[in-house]
Amino acid sequence: MQSNKPMNWKSTLRRTLFAATLAAGGLAFAAPANAGNRALLDTLVANDVITEQQAANLRRQTNTVVTPNRGTVSELKIRGRIQGQFAYSDGSNRGVLADAGDYSSFELRRTRLGVQGRLLDDWRFLVEANVLSDTDLDSGILTYAAVPEANVTFGKAKPQFGHEENTSSASILTMERSRLTGLFNGGKPLGLRVHGGSGIFSYYLGVYNGQTVSTSRMARDLDSYLWNASAGFKLDEVIGNGTGLRFRLDYLHSDEATGFYRFEDALAASGHLVHAGFDLRAEYMWGERHNDGNIRGFYVMPSIFLVPDTIQAVFRYEYIKGDDGVALGHNRYADRVPGLFAAGNRYDAYYLGSTYYIAGDNLKLMAGVERAENRDASAGGTGKGRATTFIAGVRMQF
Secondary structure, three states: OOOOOOOOHHHHHHHHHHHHHHHOOOOOOOOOEOHHHHHHHHHHHHOOOOOHHHHHHHHHOOOEOOOOOOOOEEEEEEEEEEEEEEEEEEEEEEOOOOOOOEEEEEEEEEEEEEEEEEEOOOEEEEEEEEEOOOEEEEEEEEEEOOOOOOEEEEEEOOOOOOOOOOOOOOOOOOOOOOHHHHHHOOOOOEEEEEEEEEOOEEEEEEEEEOOOOOOOOOOOOOOOEEEEEEEEEEOHHHHOOOEEEEEEEEEEEEOOOOOOOOOOEEEEEEEEEEEOOEEEEEEEEEEEOOOOOEEEEEEEEEEEEEEOOOEEEEEEEEEEEEOOOOOOOOOOOHHHOOOOOOOOOEEEEEEEEEEEEOEOEOEEEEEEEEEEEEEOOOOOOOOEEEEEEEEEEEEEEO
16 A cells, blocks of 8 residues: 655655765775765764764774875885794604603794885885784885886895795795705895896895894994895796796805804705696705805705695605704704704705695695604714604784
8 A cells, every 4th residue: 555654855865865975986985984984974974864873884884094194105005914833843863862852832933013115106115023022123125116127125134045935934835944944044134135127037136234134233333244146037928828937046145254144155046837736846055154064955845736726735855965063953843852863964854734725825724744854974973863743823914
């Protein structure tokens, strides 16, 4: 039955105007809200166009905009990562009197928070801090990027050395980087870098504070420098067919034995092949210490998606050999096993793991088991330390 109740034309007009405002994008509630949107909501409530409850619902559906403090900042993003994990490592010794124990731990492996953005048109910046019990600067760089073939960067960041080391911790395929990478990593020193590329070729040149990786000691009375050079080739477009193939050669030189870097000269040669769901990474490293002893080694790491873009399996084998008297240690958790023999100069390790990608590298679950052996390979040496380590955890970044 049709109602004879008179139409409230004022109410209808208000609703029509409100709907038109939304349709025209005046409020743009699908986009982040700002102070103007909130003021407009208050005005609509005051003029009896919408109710206070409707306004409250709309406020809850919108995001808060963080605006730069200076007008010269044309882009600003908040970034961060949380990585938590559990590890258990069980050790055993042969050829030595003491026996090894075991070790387990829950750990916030990395918790970082930072900002990145753009100044004017040609400047980029990034500041990221570790925010655990003690807050300290992890990375801080400023880049002049007007010329893609020759970007200039100053600040605290990693040198370009080693494929695995220069792959973000949010994107590595294993729970921990290889022992080889750990022995050769150059930290995050303060320095000046020039980098760029054209076509298939890229390069990286840098000079850093070789005395320390801490920003608390700046370049006053600096008596040690770390020099960096790198050349890379990206052959993806040359090969085609969706295949990615890259090679890179990296070099580091520390000019003083008093510096933080353990090698006088170090070389890293790496290759990375990607085709469909298959990925293969391999790397060789060589380093000579200031006392003429050297370390060399390699790893090979194939991986494959068992379920496209969702479940990935990875395997890694690494081998390291040091001169007599060189102690190679163990991986991060095996090194904490009480009494485990770690003074050997030959290291072999096998890692098998998997990753479940919930939202790509932004959120994923990882697990792996590694079997590592460090033994004395010098003449007459008998010492051997073996550890089996299980690690599982979650990786999140934003």
